[in-house]
Amino acid sequence: xxxxxxVVVFPGTNCEYDVLRALQRVGLKGELVWHGEGSLExxxxxxxxxxxxxxxxxxxxxxxxxxxxxxxxxxxANAGIPTLGxxxxxxVLTEAGLLPGALQKNSGLKFLCRPEKLEVVSTSSIVSxxxxxxxxxxxxxxxxxxxxTISQEGYEKLIENDQVVFRYVDNxxxxxxxxxxxxxxxxxxxxxxxxxxxxxxxxxGSIDGLSVFESLKFKIS
Amino acid sequence: MDVAVHTALGxxxxxxxxxxxxxxxxxxxxxxxxxxxxxxxHCSYKSSRLHLRxxxxxxxxxxxxxxxxxxxxxxxxxxxxxxxxxxxxxxxAIEPYQGAATGVGGILRDIFTMxxxxxxxxxSLRIGDQSDPRNRFIFNGxxxxxxxxxxxxxxxxxxxxxxxxxxxNSNPLVNVAAVGVLKRENLVxxxxxxxxxxxxxxxxxxxxxxxxxxxxxxSAGFGGEIEQSKRPSVQVGDPYEEKRLIEACLELLDKKLVxxxxxxxxxxxxxxxxxxxxxxxxxxxxxxxxVPRREPNMEPFEVMTSESQERMLxxxxxxxxxxxxxxxxxxxxxxxxxxxxxxxxxxANGEKVGIxxxxxxxxxxxxMPAASLADGAPIYDRPIEEPNSIAEYRSVDVDSLDLSxxxxxxxxxxxxxxxVIYRQYDHQLFLNTIVGPGSGATLLxxxxxxxxxxxxxxxxxxxxxxxxxxxxxYIGSQWIVAESALNLALVGARPTAMVxxxxxxxxxxxxxxxQLSNSIDGIAKASLELGIPVVGGNxxxxxxxxxxxxxxxxxxxxxxxxxxxxxxxxxxRPNVGDSIFLVNAxxxxxxxxxxxxxxxxxxKAGNLVEVDFETHRLLIDTIIGVVSAPNSMGMxxxxxxxxxxxxxALRDLVKGSGLGFTVTSPLSSAYLFAESPSRVIFAAPSSxxxxxxxxxxxxxxxxxxxxxxxxxxxPTEK
Numbered sequence: 001x002x003x004x005x006x007v008v009v010f011p012g013t014n015c016e017y018d019v020l021r022a023l024q025r026v027g028l029k030g031e032l033v034w035h036g037e038g039s040l041e042x043x044x045x046x047x048x049x050x051x052x053x054x055x056x057x058x059x060x061x062x063x064x065x066x067x068x069x070x071x072x073x074x075x076x077a078n079a080g081i082p083t084l085g086x087x088x089x090x091x092v093l094t095e096a097g098l099l100p101g102a103l104q105k106n107s108g109l110k111f112l113c114r115p116e117k118l119e120v121v122s123t124s125s126i127v128s129x130x131x132x133x134x135x136x137x138x139x140x141x142x143x144x145x146x147x148x149t150i151s152q153e154g155y156e157k158l159i160e161n162d163q164v165v166f167r168y169v170d171n172x173x174x175x176x177x178x179x180x181x182x183x184x185x186x187x188x189x190x191x192x193x194x195x196x197x198x199x200x201x202x203x204x205g206s207i208d209g210l211s212v213f214e215s216l217k218f219k220i221s
Numbered sequence: 222m223d224v225a226v227h228t229a230l231g232x233x234x235x236x237x238x239x240x241x242x243x244x245x246x247x248x249x250x251x252x253x254x255x256x257x258x259x260x261x262x263h264c265s266y267k268s269s270r271l272h273l274r275x276x277x278x279x280x281x282x283x284x285x286x287x288x289x290x291x292x293x294x295x296x297x298x299x300x301x302x303x304x305x306x307x308x309x310x311x312x313x314a315i316e317p318y319q320g321a322a323t324g325v326g327g328i329l330r331d332i333f334t335m336x337x338x339x340x341x342x343x344x345s346l347r348i349g350d351q352s353d354p355r356n357r358f359i360f361n362g363x364x365x366x367x368x369x370x371x372x373x374x375x376x377x378x379x380x381x382x383x384x385x386x387x388x389x390n391s392n393p394l395v396n397v398a399a400v401g402v403l404k405r406e407n408l409v410x411x412x413x414x415x416x417x418x419x420x421x422x423x424x425x426x427x428x429x430x431x432x433x434x435x436x437x438x439x440s441a442g443f444g445g446e447i448e449q450s451k452r453p454s455v456q457v458g459d460p461y462e463e464k465r466l467i468e469a470c471l472e473l474l475d476k477k478l479v480x481x482x483x484x485x486x487x488x489x490x491x492x493x494x495x496x497x498x499x500x501x502x503x504x505x506x507x508x509x510x511x512v513p514r515r516e517p518n519m520e521p522f523e524v525m526t527s528e529s530q531e532r533m534l535x536x537x538x539x540x541x542x543x544x545x546x547x548x549x550x551x552x553x554x555x556x557x558x559x560x561x562x563x564x565x566x567x568x569a570n571g572e573k574v575g576i577x578x579x580x581x582x583x584x585x586x587x588x589m590p591a592a593s594l595a596d597g598a599p600i601y602d603r604p605i606e607e608p609n610s611i612a613e614y615r616s617v618d619v620d621s622l623d624l625s626x627x628x629x630x631x632x633x634x635x636x637x638x639x640x641v642i643y644r645q646y647d648h649q650l651f652l653n654t655i656v657g658p659g660s661g662a663t664l665l666x667x668x669x670x671x672x673x674x675x676x677x678x679x680x681x682x683x684x685x686x687x688x689x690x691x692x693x694x695y696i697g698s699q700w701i702v703a704e705s706a707l708n709l710a711l712v713g714a715r716p717t718a719m720v721x722x723x724x725x726x727x728x729x730x731x732x733x734x735x736q737l738s739n740s741i742d743g744i745a746k747a748s749l750e751l752g753i754p755v756v757g758g759n760x761x762x763x764x765x766x767x768x769x770x771x772x773x774x775x776x777x778x779x780x781x782x783x784x785x786x787x788x789x790x791x792x793x794r795p796n797v798g799d800s801i802f803l804v805n806a807x808x809x810x811x812x813x814x815x816x817x818x819x820x821x822x823x824x825k826a827g828n829l830v831e832v833d834f835e836t837h838r839l840l841i842d843t844i845i846g847v848v849s850a851p852n853s854m855g856m857x858x859x860x861x862x863x864x865x866x867x868x869x870a871l872r873d874l875v876k877g878s879g880l881g882f883t884v885t886s887p888l889s890s891a892y893l894f895a896e897s898p899s900r901v902i903f904a905a906p907s908s909x910x911x912x913x914x915x916x917x918x919x920x921x922x923x924x925x926x927x928x929x930x931x932x933x934x935x936p937t938e939k
Contacts (some may be wrong), residue, residue: 011465011553017670052373055461065254071793111368111645142647144372198649203666203789 001221003029006043008089010035010053010064011129015046015086015197022197026213027055028220044220045082045126046073048089050142050195053189060088060103060145061095070096073193082126082191082219084212087143090181090191099191100158101144101150107174111144115206116194117169118180125183129215137208139194141180143170146188146193148175148182161185164191226250230257233884236599251579251887254522255594258488259495263763265598269760272741280754282717282782288486290331290411290700292756294718296782299674301338301405302679306398306720306778308761313395317362321395326530328399328485329376333467334533336409336474337401338669340651342371344381344397345683345722345776346642349390359393360385366458367397368645373460374467378646379654380663380682382776383639386820388691396722398683398778402669409474411483413497413505413536413562419506420494420560421545422531424466427490428515431456439831455526462531462554469552470533475671475791478548485532491594493534494560495577497596504563506574510582511559521581537560550904558897565889588843605738607730614692614934619812624822626890628935630869631821634859635784639641650903656680660792660876661708661861664783678783680714685724685776686864689829689896690816694736694773696829697814698743703832703898705779706751706888707861710841711901712790713848714781716751721758721777726770728762736773737762744775750834752843753779783849792849793876795858796905801874801882801926803839803867804901804915808833811897816865817894830897836920843918844901847911855909858928861901866894868935870902875928883934892934904928 005023007030009016016032023030030047033040040046044088053064064070070092077083077098093099106112120128120135131137150158155176158164167183173193181192196209227237230253240256248256262268278286284301291305309324325342332339339548344367349356353496371378376399413420413521473479476734483493498505509521515529537545542558545642549556565573577594579587592598643658643939655678656664662682668674684705704714721744737760748755764771801899812818813827847854860873905911907924915922 012373012375012461013463017651021674022651051375052461052464055373055459055464057461089750111647112374113372113647113649114640114644139808140649142372142649195649198652201652203655203787204649204652205789 002044003027003220004043005030005045005047006033007031007039008033008035008046008048008069010048010067012053012055013049015050016020018197019047020042022200022209022213025200026210026217028217033069033170035069037069038072040076045216046076048085048092050087050089053088053092058168061091064092065096074098077189080186082216084127084193084216085191087193090193091159093189094190098189101148103145104147104149106147107137107143110196112172113140113142114186115140116172118166118194119169121164121167123185125165125190126164126219127212127215128165128213129218134167135210139196139209140198141194143193148179150176151183157166158182165190179192224585227253229252231261234888236260237386239599243590243597247497247581249424249587251522251525252589253489254412254526255587255589257528258491259594260598264488264492266343266760267598267738268601268603268762269723272738273842275745276749276755277745278754278756280301280718280752281306283756286754287757292409292718292720293335293604294756294780294806296667296677296679297784299405300667300688301403301408302780302782303332303335303401303403304398304720304780305331305757307759308396308722308724309397310393310724310761310764312358313363313393316455316518317359318366319455319457321363321366323530324395324397325485326458326463327369327927328373328397328835329463330486330533332399332401333470334411334482334484335401335403335710335795336407337403338471339376339401339664340401340465340653340669341400341681342376342378342429343681343778344378345685346382346395347384347386347389347774349393350387351385353390359628359745363393363395364642364645369764370458370460372647372910374463375650376652377654378680379648379665380658380683381683383466383637383642386687388687388772389553392764392771393438394724394774396776396919398720400681402667402672406527407474409479410481411497412500413503414480414501415538416503416562416564416729417539419537419539419542419558421535421537421556422512422532422559423469423535423549423554423556425512426457426515426555427524427529428529429519429523429527430933432526442878450690454529456530464533465552466533467555469549469911470552470821472548473535473545478545479535479537481536483534485534486717489525493645495535495591496576497534497593498908500593502575503575504591504765505560505563505687506563506580507560508580512558513555513557520608521579525579554875583625602729603729603734605734607735608732614826615828616882616900619818619824619827620891622824624818628868628890628893631817632794632872635816635865635869636872637663655786656712656792658790663710664712664714665787665788676785678714678786680706680709680783683776687772687774688816688819690740690775691772692827693829694739695743696831698740699747699832700777700829700898701775701777701890702744702751702753702876703837704861704863705777707841708754709779709781710844711848711859711861712792713786713845714783715845716753716779716781716841718756719753719777721755721775722762723758724771724774724776725762728763733770740773740775751838791853791856791858793858793874793878795875795928796877797880797928797930799857799928800907801902801904801928802912803925804902805836805920805922807921808897808899810892810897812891812895815894815896832898839900839918840899840901840920843915848916854911854914856903856905863896866896868893872933874902874904881929881931881933882926883929884936886925888925888936
């Protein structure tokens with residue numbers, strides 16, 4: 001394993017260096033990839049970090065999905081490369097059709113930055129294999145549009161296929177089924193609103209998020 | 222010349238005469254407009270400059286003091302920290318969301334102009350009585366504006382203050398501080414050096430927004446209906462434009478492609494061109510037709526005074542122009558060559574004078590000495606007179622009044638949970654926030670992509686108190702500096718420098734000038750006593766609404782450096798059974814200046830006790846010693862005694878822990894609410910090393926209570 005992870009940067013992305021630091025902590029080698037790039041060859045995993053890609057204008061992720069790099073992400077994801085979207089990255093993945101559902105404004109109509117307790121629902125995804133089912137971890141959220149929504153039929157499919165990765169213990173934003181993170185049916189594409197990289201250092205209060213990156217590393221090796 | 226024109230632009234008759242004598246002729250409209258913005262109170266500090274000189278600005282760690290876009294201090298290991306604080310009071314009064322948002326945008330440009338990556342914002346907010354819908358509208362708009370802009374631009378908001386007080390009805394104070402880090406060798410100044418160098422305007426196109434913002438808006442008070450008519454003078458912010466501008470400018474500066482750079486803030490292109498030229502002693506030709514516009518048919522005066530946001534002026538040598546334009550294109554940032562640096566000319570006295578020329582359609586449409594715009598504004602020594610209220614305040618001994626104190630309900634009336642605000646701000650981005658908002662001070666690891674991740678940390682605390690300064694601006698301002706410095710010590714950092722926002726009323730009122738002058742003297746005194754130089758700041762005058770000046774409100778942000786941090790400091794993690802200790806109970810205390818007397822009981826009177834700086838220095842040193850020791854010598858929680866007195870400090874001590882306390886010492890109710898300085902409470906097991914260490918330093922330590930499971934139990938004295 002080369003451990004090379006593409007960390008995709010759109011204009012307006014702001015969590016890219018934080019993700020690099022968290023990847024480094026588990027021994028992975030993150031590299032920043034500008035959104036104009038057309039190829040992701042040689043990378044063993046892809047992370048789309050948080051921020052405000054293209055200013056979140058129109059709708060979060062709505063413009064980012066047209067960036068050059070997106071077709072490379074779609075090809076890699078379809079080829080089974082582990083792909084993780086965090087916060088704005090989750091929004092981009094739903095807009096690009098790699099994950100089902102959509103993220104609306106929080107039910108309280110306010111931006112929320114605070115730690116949330118999460119229940120681990122599925123351990124078969126690329127970010128939860130080192131966790132235990134029903135385990136509670138705490139990760140910070142930081143979003144205005146994190147209210148996950150999907151049709152009833154789509155929701156039932158998520159359950160049926162074990163695609164719900166994390167649920168909030170106390171739903172902060174009105175998400176359907178308290179969903180905080182989901183995977184695609186193959187399990188190699190995951191989107192989550194909470195920020196694991198923000199819980200990867202004891203000096204900042206928590207290392208609960210390191211399990212997410214350790215699972216990713218486990219998947220690659 | 223029509224007399225009404227210069228008056229409408231905010232210039233006095235005397236100022237017009239000065240302009241005539243500088244030019245040796247009548248100014249045309251463009252020139253008059255440019256002088257009016259540069260000579261506005263906001264840009265020229267003409268009422269306060271005389272007094273600001275008394276603020277100490279030198280120190281061992283000071284790399285750059287006032288006069289640049291930001292103060293810069295030495296953080297060690299070749300790392301420098303840039304810090305700046307600014308007010309955006311008047312725009313926020315009229316259009317709270319955009320006023321606050323553009324306040325954030327403006328202060329960030331001051332930081333990355335220096336070559337520093339912005340890593341933190343702090344917001345000190347003071348807003349009127351929340352029972353009034355207008356003030357609620359202002360509060361919600363300001364918080365949303367900071368959240369909307371700060372989060373999207375990608376700089377965490379890590380601290381600040383919130384105060385609600387009727388003195389700010391219709392005239393809120395929105396003071397924003399920003400901090401950035403850089404490698405010392407990458408420091409850049411706002412100078413247009415090198416004749417023949419090009420001036421490149423980067424960022425947003427120029428529109429009609431914010432024309433005359435500094436003169437029409439920021440340098441006059443508010444009356445009843447006038448404020449709506451001032452709305453077009455408020456700028457509109459675009460955080461996404463700014464985010465790209467930050468990244469583009471940091472790349473340009475990192476590659477050393479610019480000679481000097483200046484942001485466009487108040488007074489727009491006029492300010493950026495005349496100041497960069499004046500600092501280098503050179504002139505500049507500005508080709509106003511080449512400025513990218515967002516509206517058709519703009520006049521040169523509109524282009525030169527527009528305060529459209531998210532713009533920077535970079536001075537670039539001719540051979541680097543193409544590379545600069547290419548980097549701008551990569552970041553999708555607009556860029557246009559709009560000027561050229563010119564040789565100074567000799568005036569009649571043989572002095573070299575840099576001339577700013579505005580050129581349109583091949584003709585010179587404006588021609589002025591650059592320095593006369595930048596530094597030539599008149600300096601006013603305005604009349605000063607002690608307000609009558611001071612003697613009245615002092616005539617009452619508030620400690621002997623019967624105040625009918627009910628400790629529980631009086632404390633409850635002071636409680637406000639600021640997390641409803643800071644939860645709307647991203648306060649964790651960049652993974653540096655060791656102690657975040659909600660504590661007395663913020664502690665941030667010193668790190669950035671450019672300087673790497675260090676073991677060093679910086680502490681920040683924003684503090685102000687209008688009540689103390691209304692009673693006594695000289696001592697009240699000292700209390701504020703003392704409190705702010707002590708807050709830094711609570712997270713183990715050594716106070717190093719400060720920046721200030723001096724928010725006062727109408728300087729044409731002698732009582733306001735008395736407040737300003739005394740407040741500056743108080744800050745200067747505390748600055749010298751505590752060794753914390755003032756490295757920058759701003760002055761906001763004309764804070765008056767409906768004929769009433771605000772109470773004097775200097776607001777400071779102090780910054781401290783901590784050489785090494787490996788543990789989270791003990792701000793509030795007490796355990797049941799920990800003892801609660803009061804440090805320096807020997808401090809003389811009074812209810813004078815207390816929130817209990819002034820706000821809760823409505824008695825507008827009192828005296829402030831003097832700060833004992835020798836004891837205060839000892840307290841700061843001692844607390845730093847404890848907090849930075851391994852495991853903080855067993856200390857589990859610590860807070861200073863300030864606004865709300867010991868009664869509120871006890872609540873702060875257990876805040877967020879779900880625990881309570883019982884006060885076991887027979888303290889009087891009055892003692893519980895006194896806000897006199899230089900006192901700290903902390904929680905620790907009674908056997909902990911912290912108690913002995915502090916006693917050995919010479920400070921008194923008294924056990925006054927115990928941490929309990931839930932209830933807040935104060936002494937029961939009536």
